[in-house]
Amino acid sequence: MAKKIPHRDKLEQIATIIAESKRVLILEHEKPDGDCIGSGLALALVVSSLGKKAMLLSQDPHPATYDFLPGAHLHTMTSCLEPEETDPDVTVFLDCTGPERAGEALSYARSKTWINIDHHVSNSQFGHASLVDPDAAATGELVFFLLKAMGAAIDTDVATCLYAALVSDTGGFRYQNTSPRCFHVAAELIDSGANPSQVADYLYETRSLSSLLLLKNALHTLALHKGGKLASIDVTAQMLKDARASFEDANSVIDYPRSIAGVEVALCFKENQDQATVHLSLRSRSKVDVSKVAVSLGGGGHPRAAGAVVEGTLEQVRARVFGVLDGLGIWTDS
Numbered sequence: 257m258a259k260k261i262p263h264r265d266k267l268e269q270i271a272t273i274i275a276e277s278k279r280v281l282i283l284e285h286e287k288p289d290g291d292c293i294g295s296g297l298a299l300a301l302v303v304s305s306l307g308k309k310a311m312l313l314s315q316d317p318h319p320a321t322y323d324f325l326p327g328a329h330l331h332t333m334t335s336c337l338e339p340e341e342t343d344p345d346v347t348v349f350l351d352c353t354g355p356e357r358a359g360e361a362l363s364y365a366r367s368k369t370w371i372n373i374d375h376h377v378s379n380s381q382f383g384h385a386s387l388v389d390p391d392a393a394a395t396g397e398l399v400f401f402l403l404k405a406m407g408a409a410i411d412t413d414v415a416t417c418l419y420a421a422l423v424s425d426t427g428g429f430r431y432q433n434t435s436p437r438c439f440h441v442a443a444e445l446i447d448s449g450a451n452p453s454q455v456a457d458y459l460y461e462t463r464s465l466s467s468l469l470l471l472k473n474a475l476h477t478l479a480l481h482k483g484g485k486l487a488s489i490d491v492t493a494q495m496l497k498d499a500r501a502s503f504e505d506a507n508s509v510i511d512y513p514r515s516i517a518g519v520e521v522a523l524c525f526k527e528n529q530d531q532a533t534v535h536l537s538l539r540s541r542s543k544v545d546v547s548k549v550a551v552s553l554g555g556g557g558h559p560r561a562a563g564a565v566v567e568g569t570l571e572q573v574r575a576r577v578f579g580v581l582d583g584l585g586i587w588t589d590s
C-alpha cells in the first residue's frame with residue numbers, strides 16, 4: 257500500500273494553507289475532463305466536510321458522463337455568478353498547466369494565495385504553493401496524497417471521485433502513465449469504497465445515442481497518410497448538427513483512427529460551429545511526442561495525448577497541421 261507520502265514537504269505546506277482557510281475556491285481547466293472533475297469534486301467534498309466553504313468552479317459544464325459522481329452540489333459554472341460574488345481565502349488550480357487554463361474562471365481567483373496541483377510536464381510552476389509531479393498518472397493521484405497529508409478521511413464518495421480521476425486519465429489503466437503507484441492508490445481507493453465495475457460501466461460502457469450517430473458519420477472521413485503511420489478523422493459542424501451531438505460526444509472519436517494497426521499518430525479535427533476555429537486532438541501510440549506538435553500550434557498536453565484550438569477553416573487547419581507533422585521527419589524510417 258502507498259504508505260509513504262511523496263512530496264511530503266510540499267503537501268504539508270498546501271495542507272497548512274487549506275487548514276488556515278475558511279473559503280476555498282477550486283478551479284478546473286476549460287473543457288474539464290474526468291481527472292480535474294474527479295479531483296475537484298473529491299477535494300471540494302473533503303474541504304466542505306471540514307466545515308469550510310468549498311466551491312468547485314469551471315468555465316465549461318461537466319460532460320454528462322460524470323453525472324454519477326457525488327459532490328455535484330459543490331460545483332458551479334462561471335455563467336452562474338459574478339467574480340465579485342466570490343471571496344476566497346485560497347484558490348486551488350487543479351490539472352492546469354498555467355492559470356490561464358482556467359479560462360473565464362481565472363477572474364474568480366481573487367484570493368491572495370494560489371495553490372497549483374498538476375501532473376503536466378509543461379506546468380509553469382505558478383502559484384504560492386505548488387505540487388507538480390509529471391510522474392503522477394493523474395492530478396487525482398496527487399489530491400489523494402494531499403488528503404493523506406491533511407489527515408482527511410476518505411469516504412466512499414471521495415474515493416469514487418478520485419478513482420474516476422485515475423481511471424479517466426489512464427484510459428482505464430491502459431496508457432503509459434499507468435504506474436505501480438497509481439495502482440497502489442487505486443487499491444486504497446477501492447478499500448475506501450470505490451466500485452471499479454460501476455465506474456468502468458459509467459466511463460466506458462455507457463454512451464449517448466448522439467455520440468454513436470456522430471461516430472457513424474465521422475468514420476466516413478477516416479483517412480490514412482504517411483504509409484499508414486498517420487491517421488486522421490474529421491468531425492464537422494454539420495455532423496454534430498445532424499447527430500444532435502455536443503462537442504463532448506466527439507471526445508472518443510479519435511480512439512478509432514488511433515486503434516488502426518500500424519498507426520503511430522492519430523488526429524481528430526473537430527470543426528467549431530462558427531467554422532472559424534478547429535479543435536485538434538492528437539494521440540500517439542509509443543514514439544512521437546504529440547505534445548510538442550500541440551505546443552507549436554498554441555495548445556498543450558501529454559506526450560501521448562494532446563490538443564490545440566487552431567484558427568481557420570477545416571481545410572486551412574488541416575494544411576497547417578500536416579505542414580507541422582511533415583517537418584518532424586519521422587515518417588520515412590520503415
Ligand SMILES: [Mn+2]
Nearest residue numbers: 291351395425
Ligand atoms: Mn490530468
